[in-house]
Amino acid sequence: MKSTIAETPKILLVDDEVAHLKTLERLFLKEGYEVLTAESGEEALAIIRREPLHLVLTDLKMGKIDGMDLLKLVKTLQPEVEVVLMTAFGTVERAVEGMKRGAYDFVSKPIKRATILKSVRQGLERQALVAENRALKARLAGLADEPNLVGQSPAFRAALDLVKQVATSSTTVLLSGESGTGKELFARMIYELSDRADAPFVAVNCAALPESILESELFGYEKGAFTGATQRKIGRFEAADGGTLFLDEIGELSPQVQVRLLRVLQEGEFERLGSNTPTQVDVRIVTATHKDLEDELEAGNFREDLYYRLNVVNIEIPPLRRRMEDVPLLAEYFLSKYRQKNNRKIDRLSRECLDALMTYHWPGNVRELENIIERAVVLDKDGSIGLDDLPEQITSYEPDTRHITIPLGTTLDEIEKLVMHETLKLTGGDKKLAAKLLDISTRTIYRKI
Template identity: 60%
Template structure:
């Protein structure tokens, strides 16, 4: 067994296994000329030993070898090195065997005599696939870090549509304007945009423009020089400088004074600003995400917000749906928060009673996800049993259950897709019939198999997402 180390140590490693010495050396030289690290083995047993000792990106193996065959090596590789892609080399007479091997996880097979172009192309494609798989793993790990108490969780079409825009816009450098009611998770979306962008390794700096007095906001954003005002005993960096090479999140940007709006516009246009009391421009590379619960277009019309700044911020507009338009996510979110707060408070609570679930689904949640999170935390703290009951919920939520009429109505916002309307009606009817699909079908005037088919289709559309 030999190994070539002349290539860059960060280059992918290709392991070639073949009992024919001439073919082994020829194939190895091809990959070496491509700038790949190579290792060779004359038997399947030697190849398996190499897989155990070092991370191999692509395994290129002959199919028919004495002792451990290429198929046997493939099966062993799936166990000891599942991330390794496998390309098989085979004679024409064993193509059927190679096809069967692909069903067991091989990436590709090539027939002998080998053509250099086909060999290189196959391995390059295998490396691309492996990189894509690894990137997806890293992405899932990054997204999982956000899936915590207060995280954005959802499976409803409205939520998925929002997240589609987030994924599309995040890798760009465009400024994003996030619109939504208080408590819908605007900062969490901003963090998701940052974490899914190429600035993920840089800082994420948030600032709530409504929580800082107007006289202080300018210095918080742009910093100041020593002596800029009484009490400025030294230079201070502002949020823009701290966000260099990262993302600055301007929450409640609609609360900015006209003077601060002018300075913000200059930063967006020129990529530079001056600290308070300073004379030298400071250049920064910052991606802006702004958010507000105000109607900025109306604010522009009424002269309270600069039109030019509005259009600079509104490159990509992202509207967060209120929780009342995500009724299918209420219980999903509630259970998400339940697990988090049980762990935080050291409690063993298995779920919510039927009455509690119905009350949470009927309630309008004017405070949106934040209100739901607080309600679940309160219930976890106060509950004395293993199941959260109606009495553990806040009085406002319990009132929704008391006020619910015997004949339930469904409120559906204008613009809701027909598929979502259909599934809401089905789910609501099933809750009314306590899960009896036959009775639900009779009430809806459709065949029972139609309900089963639509529920199966909804399930296959994907598991709930977390970001």
């Protein structure tokens, strides 16, 4: 059962004292809750089996099925539901035992209005939070097999953590990074982890469409708006209403489309081509670019006001050369994927193959690695991917071992690991020689790598 604070909370009141039960029912109905009542544990159990609930408020001492029995049944049938126990004088010890078994709280009779309302309200808040966390974990599990979401490098995990943090908000997000780093996968992750996951996800590549077509694709048009417009067409903004619109290569927008996009961000409305009637939409916008938009600002190619609207949260997706420790993980993932897809029996990637992949500079990022592994699987003849299965640009690549390029913003921990990796490549894996060149102990290299 999925629950959020935005729903009208549904609570079940259980008490064999009918007058007290009716008093509680009036109290919680007045507070705006959806209320179900039961005069016995047996009646309550029947309701618990058929009705999705948020909280159960039950008397502790009843007949055949008492409050402790109900607590156990609730936690078995609807684990996310919170239980508050009502206890009379002399049964407080049992109520405390109930909390040890999973009850959220207990209140003593005679019931005070403020006390019971506070306990139930806090129990509902906890229930909503637990349900939200479980839904989040379930959606994360569904995303776990995405190739660009495979990795353990610090740069990659930092980007992933930021995605998870902003996903549940409604703010606009700008994903920056080179082509092939998987920006659309990260956009889809933001969508999947958001409160809009049940609504549409619509993706548009702004660089793939001419300006005239892009405008009509985004905002739609009325019949007769231009030659060939024989009927009304709904644009991508309307198609994404209530959900998420992903605009890839946002740096390619023309000035005219930038103005129209700015209005949607500011006012939440636009007009279809050929119409003067505003159309209201509720869309969460995620954008991506491989360009430096600040350079585009200086060159006069991108509006400053639009830039600051889009760049509320900027998440940089690291290039593959900044997450080289993820290359073996990604290579194994793609090997498994394409040997299944092509029904090939391939046991492994050879050590020489992995060394070559770890040495290459990956200008095409993860997309290039995927294509190379797919090619190797298709062309392999002996059941093991080796150097002869890799293209020449990989096998003939000779890195400049004299210099290391370190992008600004790289953490000291990443720099340290990168220097150690590159020095080990230079020494052919000789850790003692690498330690001597770096003026550190061999033990330090073993600990860090």
